[in-house]
Amino acid sequence: MLISPKLSxxxxxxxxxxxxxxKTAQRMAWFLLSGDQAFALELVETIxxxxxxxxxxxxxxxxxxxDPCPICTSKERxxxxxxxxxxxxxxxxxxxxxxxxxxYFVLGHLLSPIDGFxxxxxxxxxxxxxxxxxxxxxxxxxxxxxxxxxxxxxxxxELFKDRPCMITxxxxxxxxxxxxxYSSSNTxxxxxxxxxxx
Amino acid sequence: MLISPKLSxxxxxxxxxxxxxxKTAQRMAWFLLSGDQAFALELVETIxxxxxxxxxxxxxxxxxxxDPCPICTSKERxxxxxxxxxxxxxxxxxxxxxxxxxxYFVLGHLLSPIDGFxxxxxxxxxxxxxxxxxxxxxxxxxxxxxxxxxxxxxxxxELFKDRPCMITxxxxxxxxxxxxxYSSSNTxxxxxxxxxxx
Numbered sequence: 536m537l538i539s540p541k542l543s544x545x546x547x548x549x550x551x552x553x554x555x556x557x558k559t560a561q562r563m564a565w566f567l568l569s570g571d572q573a574f575a576l577e578l579v580e581t582i583x584x585x586x587x588x589x590x591x592x593x594x595x596x597x598x599x600x601x602d603p604c605p606i607c608t609s610k611e612r613x614x615x616x617x618x619x620x621x622x623x624x625x626x627x628x629x630x631x632x633x634x635x636x637x638x639y640f641v642l643g644h645l646l647s648p649i650d651g652f653x654x655x656x657x658x659x660x661x662x663x664x665x666x667x668x669x670x671x672x673x674x675x676x677x678x679x680x681x682x683x684x685x686x687x688x689x690x691x692x693e694l695f696k697d698r699p700c701m702i703t704x705x706x707x708x709x710x711x712x713x714x715x716x717y718s719s720s721n722t723x724x725x726x727x728x729x730x731x732x733x
Numbered sequence: 734m735l736i737s738p739k740l741s742x743x744x745x746x747x748x749x750x751x752x753x754x755x756k757t758a759q760r761m762a763w764f765l766l767s768g769d770q771a772f773a774l775e776l777v778e779t780i781x782x783x784x785x786x787x788x789x790x791x792x793x794x795x796x797x798x799x800d801p802c803p804i805c806t807s808k809e810r811x812x813x814x815x816x817x818x819x820x821x822x823x824x825x826x827x828x829x830x831x832x833x834x835x836x837y838f839v840l841g842h843l844l845s846p847i848d849g850f851x852x853x854x855x856x857x858x859x860x861x862x863x864x865x866x867x868x869x870x871x872x873x874x875x876x877x878x879x880x881x882x883x884x885x886x887x888x889x890x891e892l893f894k895d896r897p898c899m900i901t902x903x904x905x906x907x908x909x910x911x912x913x914x915y916s917s918s919n920t921x922x923x924x925x926x927x928x929x930x931x
Contacts, residue, residue, distance in 0.1 A: 539786075562751055562752055565796070567784055588739055
């Protein structure tokens with residue numbers, strides 16, 4: 536009664552965002568209703584215009600306002616390395632690191648046949664095409680160390696293992712500031728095995 | 734370059750929600766762009782129609798699709814207690830507890846003169862009117878135990894201390910599942926002072 540169908544639909548929609556649980560979605564919904572209507576209307580307009588403006592780049596599949604995207608067209612970036620990521624958001628995170636000046640490719644998903652994400656859904660053909668085009672010296676698999684990430688890295692390694700290029704992945708181990716106590720045994724084991732001289 | 738003005742405006746808008754930091758807002762923005770456009774358009778429509786449908790109830794100021802709201806018109810709820818809350822969202826939380834069957838009043842804000850929220854902004858006149866109308870036996874001040882919450886409770890107590898009704902507030906102490914180690918000294922002190930026989 537308190538929660539009308541309209542409001543529960545709004546909560547349900549908001550909780551479909553990654554990392555937004557039901558409680559946060561409820562808070563967001565009430566915030567939209569409580570605030571001045573101007574904020575809600577501005578948000579609506581911003582969502583509409585942004586979503587319409589962004590499309591995948593035809594080379595790397597990153598979401599971009601232009602095609603090809605600013606990274607693929609940049610003359611200042613090396614063509615020797617291709618970094619493979621799960622999503623456009625990951626590119627933003629890596630760019631913020633200010634360490635990498637090569638090319639990217641966005642898979643869109645990780646392999647997870649059980650959820651319906653097979654080789655086609657992760658854009659294998661496009662990836663193969665891009666690798667042949669660029670002929671990079673190094674392929675960096677910047678995927679997360681989860682079951683799906685590991686499976687995807689193995690799959691991509693199988694695809695390109697016979698090419699004359701290095702295939703690398705991100706190091707695993709303890710996160711900075713992380714307590715040993717709160718690390719999973721997998722993380723600790725990986726940090727242990729890959730320990731290095733100080 | 735990677736973050737166009739459109740996208741940064743979307744991130745900025747999303748991070749205005751309470752509890753949504755910049756990183757979560759970025760993730761949400763990329764999710765909107767990556768998902769099928771249908772989700773974004775549905776969300777936009779849901780926000781629009783919900784925001785337009787909800788207005789404050791003229792009796793209790795809770796946001797509602799009807800005026801008076803379902804709680805104020807319910808015949809099954811006691812008129813003997815009036816629970817004063819900061820926001821409509823708080824009513825939802827209290828209702829979920831399934832413990833209270835009385836009336837509510839929404840202040841809209843806590844007192845915080847430094848931020849421009851004085852007696853007028855917390856709807857003092859409406860509150861006074863509602864208390865006189867209902868003439869409740871108990872006023873429950875369900876406000877959070879922060880500096881602003883305490884100031885607001887004190888202010889409301891001053892307003893109604895001469896009426897023949899109890900004025901109560903929620904208990905303070907350790908949260909369930911909370912470690913002593915992680916409690917603030919204020920919380921621990923309150924739990925200590927208000928300790929009770931087991």
